[in-house]
Amino acid sequence: MCGICGFVGPAIQEESNEDLLRRMTATLTHRGPDGSGYHLDPGVALGVRRLSIIDLEHGDQPITNEDGQIVVVANCEIYNYKELRTELEGRGHRFRSSSDVEVIVHLYEDLDTRFVDRLRGMFALALWDSRRRRLLLARDRFGIKPLSYFEAPTGLFFASEVKALAAAGLPICELDPLALRDLLRLGFVLSPRSIFKGVRRLLPGHLVVHEMGTTSLQQYWQLSFPTPDSYLQLSEEQWSERLGAKLREAIEIHLRSDVEVGALLSAGLDSSAVVRLALEMGAKAPLTYSLGFDVSAVDEVGTKDLLSDDPRYGLENRRAVCGRQDLERLEEIVWFAEEPTLGGLEVSRLRLARLATSASKVVLTGEGSDEIFGGYRWYHGDKLLRPLALLPLWARYVITGGPLGRRLRPGATQLLMATRAMNLGRFEAMIVGDSYDFLDQVVDADLLAQIDGTEPELDPPPPPEFDHWHPFCQLQYIDLRTRLVEFINHTLDRAFMARSVEARVPFLDSELVELCNMIPPSLKMKGFREKHILRHTMKGLLPDSILNRPKYGMVTPIDAWLRSPLPPRILDALSTASLERAGYFNPERITRLLERHRRGHANHAGLLLGVAKVQIWHDLFVRQRGLTPPNGLDDRGG
Numbered sequence: 305m306c307g308i309c310g311f312v313g314p315a316i317q318e319e320s321n322e323d324l325l326r327r328m329t330a331t332l333t334h335r336g337p338d339g340s341g342y343h344l345d346p347g348v349a350l351g352v353r354r355l356s357i358i359d360l361e362h363g364d365q366p367i368t369n370e371d372g373q374i375v376v377v378a379n380c381e382i383y384n385y386k387e388l389r390t391e392l393e394g395r396g397h398r399f400r401s402s403s404d405v406e407v408i409v410h411l412y413e414d415l416d417t418r419f420v421d422r423l424r425g426m427f428a429l430a431l432w433d434s435r436r437r438r439l440l441l442a443r444d445r446f447g448i449k450p451l452s453y454f455e456a457p458t459g460l461f462f463a464s465e466v467k468a469l470a471a472a473g474l475p476i477c478e479l480d481p482l483a484l485r486d487l488l489r490l491g492f493v494l495s496p497r498s499i500f501k502g503v504r505r506l507l508p509g510h511l512v513v514h515e516m517g518t519t520s521l522q523q524y525w526q527l528s529f530p531t532p533d534s535y536l537q538l539s540e541e542q543w544s545e546r547l548g549a550k551l552r553e554a555i556e557i558h559l560r561s562d563v564e565v566g567a568l569l570s571a572g573l574d575s576s577a578v579v580r581l582a583l584e585m586g587a588k589a590p591l592t593y594s595l596g597f598d599v600s601a602v603d604e605v606g607t608k609d610l611l612s613d614d615p616r617y618g619l620e621n622r623r624a625v626c627g628r629q630d631l632e633r634l635e636e637i638v639w640f641a642e643e644p645t646l647g648g649l650e651v652s653r654l655r656l657a658r659l660a661t662s663a664s665k666v667v668l669t670g671e672g673s674d675e676i677f678g679g680y681r682w683y684h685g686d687k688l689l690r691p692l693a694l695l696p697l698w699a700r701y702v703i704t705g706g707p708l709g710r711r712l713r714p715g716a717t718q719l720l721m722a723t724r725a726m727n728l729g730r731f732e733a734m735i736v737g738d739s740y741d742f743l744d745q746v747v748d749a750d751l752l753a754q755i756d757g758t759e760p761e762l763d764p765p766p767p768p769e770f771d772h773w774h775p776f777c778q779l780q781y782i783d784l785r786t787r788l789v790e791f792i793n794h795t796l797d798r799a800f801m802a803r804s805v806e807a808r809v810p811f812l813d814s815e816l817v818e819l820c821n822m823i824p825p826s827l828k829m830k831g832f833r834e835k836h837i838l839r840h841t842m843k844g845l846l847p848d849s850i851l852n853r854p855k856y857g858m859v860t861p862i863d864a865w866l867r868s869p870l871p872p873r874i875l876d877a878l879s880t881a882s883l884e885r886a887g888y889f890n891p892e893r894i895t896r897l898l899e900r901h902r903r904g905h906a907n908h909a910g911l912l913l914g915v916a917k918v919q920i921w922h923d924l925f926v927r928q929r930g931l932t933p934p935n936g937l938d939d940r941g942g
Contacts, residue, residue: 306365307332307801308377308430308451309468310350312439312514313459325349328468331931334640335379335464335801341365343375348432348439352377355804357666358385358562363403370398373434374409379449379464380427381808382407383557388422412440417511420524424557424814428506430462438515445525446672446812447495447508447789450797454503460514466500466642467930476500477929479922481754484888487914488743489760490732491646492790496763499643499921507764508789525814526767527784528821529777535824543823544841551841554813555581558668565808566591566664568656569621570858571608573835574670574679576850577842578810579611579619582668589618591663595656598627599861608856609849622662626655628865634913635873635934638920640802642930645791646914648860653799661803671796672811675788676820677835678780678828679855682734685719686779687829693724726778728760728786734779735787742911746893762786776825863909867902877919878912886922889915 309328311321322344329340329351336353343350343366352365358381366375382388385404388411393399397410404425411419412431417440426448431440441462443451453462454474463469469476483499486492495505506512509525538546555578559565567579569592582590592612596605605623612621630651637650660667674680692700704717722733744752766781773781793809800807810816820828823837830836834855842851876882878898883891894915901908924930 306355306377306379307335307353307464307468308351308379308428309461309463310348310377310430311459311461311472312348312432313456314347314517321349324472325351327471328463329353331467331471332464334804337804339364341377343377343432345432345434347437348434350375350377350430350432355665355806356563357381357806358404358560359402360562362401363405365405367401367403367405367409369409369413374412375432375434376405376408376412376429378405378408378427378429379451380405380408380423380425380429380444381806382423382425382427383560383813384422384424386560417513417522417524420511426809426812428464436515438513441506441512441514442524443506443508443510445509445527445814446784446793446809446817448793448797448809448812450794451506452498452500452503453506453512455519460512460519462512466498466503466925467639469500469503470925470930476503477926478502479888479918479926481751482758484747484751484918485743485755485758486760487644487646487918488747488911489736490728490786490790491736491910491914492787492794493643494760494763494786494790500925508785523764527781528767528769529773529781530822531769531772532774536822540827540837540840543827543837546819547823547837548841550813550816550819551577551810552581552584554810554816555668556585558808558810558813559585561666563665564591565666565668566593566660567668568592568660568670568807569594569610569612569619570670570856571604571610571850572670572853572856573839573842573846573850574673574811576611576670576846577673577838578668578670580617580842580845583617583619589620590668592619592621593656593660593664593667594621594623595652595659595858596623596625597652597859597861598625599864602859602861604856604858608853609847611846611850614847622659624655624659626652626860628868630655631862631865631874632871634871634877634916635920635924636802637799638917639924639930639934641795641798641917642921642925643790643794644914644917644921645795646910648862648865648909648913649791649858650795650799651862652858652860653795654802657800657803657805660800661805664805666806666808667800668808668810669796670811671792671807671809672788672817673835673838674855674857675780675784675792676811676817677838678776678825679834680783681855682731683776683779683829683834684832685716685734686730686775687832689716689719690724690775692720693722697721726775726782728762728782731779731782731786732760742893742897742908746889746897746911746915748887748890751888774825776829777821780821862913863901863907866898866909866912867904873920874913874916877916877923882919886919886926888918888922 382404428449428451612619
C-alpha cells in the first residue's frame with residue numbers, strides 16, 4: 305500500500321520540479337512510512353511513499369518494464385499477481401522483483417489500456433508511457449483506493465490525497481458549494497466532485513488518459529445485474545455452493561502478504577465469516593481487533609458474544625473502547641479524511657485503526673457485504689413500502705399521518721412520499737429520512753443562492769438496462785455506486801492509512817461481486833431475512849448465535865456525546881464567531897439546533913458534527929492550505 309502523486313505537462317521540465325515533487329510526496333508519508341521513490345523526465349514527475357507488504361526487500365517503486373520506457377507508481381494490492389506473473393513470463397516478459405506492482409507494466413505492454421481488465425484487487429495507479437508521451441491514471445472498480453486530479457494551465461496534477469495537490473501551490477483550497485449540497489442532502493460528497501473546488505475524484509472503474517496535451521475520461525468496467533427473466537435457474541443449494549467456493553477463493557488471495565495479516569472482528573455475520581474462513585486458509589489464526597463504545601445501548605462488542613470468545617477457534621482478540629474523548633481528535637480526523645461526511649463513523653474507525661497499528665500492517669474487514677447482499681435497513685423499507693408508492697400522493701400523505709407522522713416516523717414518511725422510480729432522490733429518502741433535511745435552514749443565504757434548485761445526480765448515469773432490473777438490484781446499484789464508495793470505503797481508507805495500516809475488503813473482490821450480482825434477490829433477502837444466502841452458506845461454520853443475529857452495525861453514539869460537555873475544538877467550530885468567519889452556515893440556526901439537541905428535544909447529532917467538520921476543514925485547508933498537520937501530529941498520524 306502506498307501514497308502516490310505527480311504531474312505531467314509540456315512546461316514540466318525545470319530542475320525545480322524535483323523539489324516540488326518531493327514536497328508533494330512528503331505530505332503522504334503516513335500512507336507509506338517505509339520509503340519513497342521518484343521518477344522525473346522532461347514533461348513528467350511521479351512520486352510514491354511505500355508501505356511494504358509484498359516483496360519487502362525488492363518491491364520499491366517506481367517500477368519499470370525491461371527497457372525502462374514504461375513507469376508505474378501504484379497504491380495497490382493486486383491479489384492475482386502470481387497467476388498474472390506466470391502468464392506473462394510464459395509470453396517472454398522478464399521480472400526484476402516479486403512485487404505485485406510489476407505485473408502492471410508488463411500487462412500494459414501486451415494489452416494497452418485494457419490491462420486494467422485483468423487486475424483483481426484494489427488500486428489507484430499512475431502509468432507513464434514515455435514512447436507515447438502518455439499518462440494513465442486508473443482506479444479500482446469499487447473506489448477502495450482514492451485518487452484525485454486537477455487540470456492546471458501547466459498540466460495535469462494527481463495525488464492519493466488532496467493535501468499533496470495543495471503542496472503544489474494549486475488554487476484548490478476553496479469550498480465547492482455543490483459539494484456542500486451533496487454533503488447535507490446525502491451525508492457525503494458525490495464523485496467526481498470534491499469539496500475542493502476544481503479538484504476531481506477519479507470515478508471507480510475509470511481511467512484518465514492524458515496524451516498530446518489532452519485529457520480524457522474512459523470507463524473500463526460497469527456494474528451490472530441480470531434482468532428478472534435471465535437469472536440462472538439454480539437451486540438455493542447450488543447458489544450456496546458457488547458462493548462458498550468464490551468467497552473462500554477471495555479470502556485466500558486476500559491473505560497473500562509478506563507480513564502477517566490480522567482481521568477486524570465485530571459480533572456480526574460479515575466479519576465473523578471472513579475470520580472463520582481465514583482460519584481455514586491460514587497456517588495460524590489471525591490476530592483480531594474489536595471496538596466497543598462507552599454507551600451500552602450501542603456497544604455490540606461489549607454486550608454480545610464474538611467468534612473470538614469461543615475457545616474452539618483459538619483466536620487472540622484485542623479490544624478498545626471508543627468514547628467521548630475520541631471527539632477531541634476531530635481535527636486529526638478531518639485532516640486525514642479531507643472530504644467530510646455527516647455522522648461519526650470516522651471517529652470510531654480511527655480509534656480502531658489506532659488499536660490495529662499496535663501489531664498489524666494489514667487487516668481483513670467485512671465491509672462490502674451489506675451492499676452485495678442487501679443487508680441495510682433500507683432494503684427492508686423499500687420492499688415493504690414500495691407497493692404503496694402506486695397510490696396517489698394525497699393518499700400516501702394520509703397514510704403517513706400528515707405532520708404528526710413526519711415528526712414520529714420521519715424516515716418512513718420521507719420514503720412514502722418519495723417517487724416510486726428508483727433514483728438518487730428515493731435513495732436519499734431511504735438513507736437519511738429527514739434527519740439531515742436542513743439545507744435551506746442552515747446554509748448561509750448567499751451560498752444557498754448558488755445551490756438553490758440543483759439536485760445531486762449520478763455522473764455518469766446508470767446504464768440503459770437499469771430500468772429493466774429488479775427494484776432490489778436497482779437499489780444495490782445506487783448503494784454500490786454512491787454510499788459504498790463515498791462513505792464506507794472513503795472513511796475506511798483514510799482512517800487506517802492515517803495509521804499506516806492496510807485494510808483489505810474480500811467481499812469487494814470483483815469476481816465475488818459479479819457472482820453475487822447474478823444471485824436472485826429472493827435469495828439475498830428471503831422474506832425480510834437479510835443476507836439469507838450468506839447465512840445459508842456459513843451454516844455449520846459459525847455458531848448459531850452469530851449466524852442468526854440480525855444486522856446491528858457499528859453505531860457511533862455521537863447523539864449522546866454531543867449532549868455531554870463538548871471538546872473545546874467543537875465548541876469553537878460551532879461558535880458564532882467561527883461560523884461567521886467561514887461564512888458557510890447561518891450561526892443563529894446552528895446555535896438553535898445545538899440547543900435543541902443538547903436539551904434532548906431532537907437528535908441533530910449527525911448534522912451538527914458534520915457542520916463542525918466543515919468548519920474545521922475550512923480552518924485546516926482554506927485558511928492554512930492543509931500544509932500543516934493539526935497540533936501534536938506528524939505526517940505519519942501522530
